[in-house]
Amino acid sequence: MAATLQFISLLGTSSPHPAPSCSSTTTGNEKQQLRSVHLPRQQGRGRRLRVARAVETDAPSADPEAAVEPVEPPSVDFAFVSPRLLPDGTPDVVYRTACGGQKLRDIMLEGYIDLYGPYDKPLSNCSGGGECGTCMVEVIEGGEMLSPKNEVEKEKLRRKPKSWRLACQATVGKPDSTGQMIIQQLPEWKIHEWEK
Numbered sequence: 001m002a003a004t005l006q007f008i009s010l011l012g013t014s015s016p017h018p019a020p021s022c023s024s025t026t027t028g029n030e031k032q033q034l035r036s037v038h039l040p041r042q043q044g045r046g047r048r049l050r051v052a053r054a055v056e057t058d059a060p061s062a063d064p065e066a067a068v069e070p071v072e073p074p075s076v077d078f079a080f081v082s083p084r085l086l087p088d089g090t091p092d093v094v095y096r097t098a099c100g101g102q103k104l105r106d107i108m109l110e111g112y113i114d115l116y117g118p119y120d121k122p123l124s125n126c127s128g129g130g131e132c133g134t135c136m137v138e139v140i141e142g143g144e145m146l147s148p149k150n151e152v153e154k155e156k157l158r159r160k161p162k163s164w165r166l167a168c169q170a171t172v173g174k175p176d177s178t179g180q181m182i183i184q185q186l187p188e189w190k191i192h193e194w195e196k
Contacts, residue, residue, distance in 0.1 A: 074176045076100050076145065080113045080183050083190035091192070100177030103128070104146070105135055105167040108183075115167060117186040128168040130156065135167040140194055142181030147171040 075097050082092035096111040105128055108115045116125055119134035126132040130152035138161070139146065146165060149157070153169045164187060173179065184190060 072178075074100065074178045076142075076172055076177055077180045078107065078111075078183060079181070080108070080111075080185055081140070082114070083117070083184070083186040085192060098172070099175060100145075100173030101175040102172055103168060104137065104165070104170045104172055104183070107172060108137075108167055108185075114185055117189055126168075130166055130169050133157070133166060136160070136164050136187060137167050138184035138187035138190075138194075139163050139165055140182040140184055142179055145173045145177060145179050145181060 076099070078096045078098065080094045080096065082094075084092060086092050094111070094113060096107070096113065098107040098111070105115065107113075114120075115137075116134050119125055119132075125134045128135075130150075133156040136157070140163070143163065143165075147170055149165070150169055153166050156166060157164050172181070184194070
């Protein structure tokens with residue numbers, strides 16, 4: 001199988017967790033795609049991250065049956081970016097795949113993604129009720145997949161950037177949704193900036 005890969009050095013951090021089974025029907029050989037990647041770029045005094053894409057493509061086959069595109073179960077791919085860079089200056093990115101129709105908070109907790117940082121104490125968060133505002137994330141890409149901001153989010157985030165959301169209030173699509181999202185964890189604590 002011939003493949004075209006770009007930016008492969010950052011793709012070595014694949015998830016040890018298996019992809020969820022959002023649907024029981026899968027046909028043919030699954031086509032593997034490697035998606036959102038973050039690249040560091042030095043500018044001025046701080047680091048800036050930009051989004052790049054890497055996609056693995058299969059070589060054309062002489063077999064006409066192999067040309068049939070397999071049906072993939074619906075799922076949403078996530079790239080969770082830590083607020084700190086690794087010692088070599090590259091971003092610390094964790095990749096997960098989940099079914100749509102869930103709260104972003106639940107997806108992050110089930111995927112062992114740091115959601116609360118220094119606020120991670122039982123008395124410091126409201127367990128998903130939207131009262132404390134400690135589960136803030138910044139949506140870098142894929143914000144259109146999230147449910148609209150409700151009144152709780154509007155109140156808690158009124159002085160924050162528009163791309164910030166409360167993970168406990170944001171629902172990711174519907175059960176049959178597919179797509180990609182890039183989520184900045186703990187945006188108040190990040191030491192890099194994103195290019196717009």
